[in-house]
Amino acid sequence: LSALCGVHAVLSCSRGLALHYGYQAPMQLYMDINSQRVLGFTLYMREINVCVGKEWYRYSSSFFLPDNRILPLRARWHLRYLRSDFRGQLPQPYSSLPNATAIIPSNMNDMNQEEVSRYFDVQNCQFLIDSESTLVSEHEPAYFENQAVWERVLVYRFLDTKNSNRFFRAFYFPGLSDRYVKYIRYFLLRNKNGNFVGV
Numbered sequence: 001l002s003a004l005c006g007v008h009a010v011l012s013c014s015r016g017l018a019l020h021y022g023y024q025a026p027m028q029l030y031m032d033i034n035s036q037r038v039l040g041f042t043l044y045m046r047e048i049n050v051c052v053g054k055e056w057y058r059y060s061s062s063f064f065l066p067d068n069r070i071l072p073l074r075a076r077w078h079l080r081y082l083r084s085d086f087r088g089q090l091p092q093p094y095s096s097l098p099n100a101t102a103i104i105p106s107n108m109n110d111m112n113q114e115e116v117s118r119y120f121d122v123q124n125c126q127f128l129i130d131s132e133s134t135l136v137s138e139h140e141p142a143y144f145e146n147q148a149v150w151e152r153v154l155v156y157r158f159l160d161t162k163n164s165n166r167f168f169r170a171f172y173f174p175g176l177s178d179r180y181v182k183y184i185r186y187f188l189l190r191n192k193n194g195n196f197v198g199v
Contacts, residue, residue: 011171014171014172014173015170015171015172017172018168018169018170018171018172018177020172021159021172021177022158022159022169022172022181023158023159024156025156025157025158025186026055026058026059026060026129026158026186027060028156029129029154029156029186029188030059030060030064030065031064032154032188033050033064033065033066033127033188034064034066037153037154038127038153038154038188039066041126041153041190042075042126045075045126046075046076047075047076047078048075048076048077048078048126048127049078049080049120049124049125049126049127050065050077050078050079050080050125050126050127050128050129051079051080051081051082051120051122051125051127051128051129052079052080052081052082052128052129053081053082053083053084053128053130053139053140053143054084054085054086054130054131054133054140055129055130055131056081056084056086056090057086059079062079062093065077065078065079080120080124080125081118081119081120082119082120082122082125082128082139083119083139084139084140085137085139085140087114088112088113088114089108089109089112089113089114089115089118090115090118092105092107092108092115092118122143123191125191126190126191127153127188127189127190127191128143128150128188128189128191129186129187129188129189130142130143130144130150130186130187130189131158131184131185131186131187132144132184132185132186133184143187143189144185144187144189148192148193149191149192149193150189150190150191150192151189151190151192152187152188152189153187153188153189153190154187154188155185155186155187155188156185156186156187157183157184157185157186158183158184158185158186159181159182159183159184160181160182160183160184163182164180164181164182165180165181167180168180168181169181
């Protein structure tokens with residue numbers, strides 16, 4: 001029984017480490033948006049748009065965006081959606097009214113049909129979250145490759161599930177797992193061309 005418990009404990013720790021090392025990039029990125037390395041770009045901005053396209057579903061919560069009450073110029077941070085190959089209904093923020101949770105918002109449907117009102121113009125994005133992919137399309141370009149427009153502010157490694165061994169992507173073993181798994185890069189990009197001062 002003790003041997004079984006020991007194996008269970010080792011596999012449980014191994015699974016936790018696999019999740020941490022393989023999939024922490026989105027969570028780490030949203031936490032690091034609050035770092036001075038990122039906030040230093042936003043000193044004179046009133047409205048800051050963080051845009052997501054194909055990575056929209058990995059956004060955890062607005063609590064990860066900087067709080068406008070503690071920033072010197074009280075900038076407002078917004079998550080914005082870019083058109084991607086996903087054709088369902090994207091989330092939308094609650095109203096700012098006191099009874100926000102009781103209001104039925106406009107531009108909503110109960111059929112999970114696409115609502116084009118959610119889409120934002122990429123030229124108005126101060127920051128953009130992107131990842132490497134072998135599947136590039138008209139609506140999901142590799143933004144990170146256009147370095148004339150997008151500066152790579154933060155880069156993380158993220159498990160490439162399609163090209164990694166099934167066992168070693170599920171369980172982490174030091175010194176062994178990295179031989180059998182592949183990683184892609186996960187980016188926070190900054191728009192270098194936009195004039196956003198005082199926006």
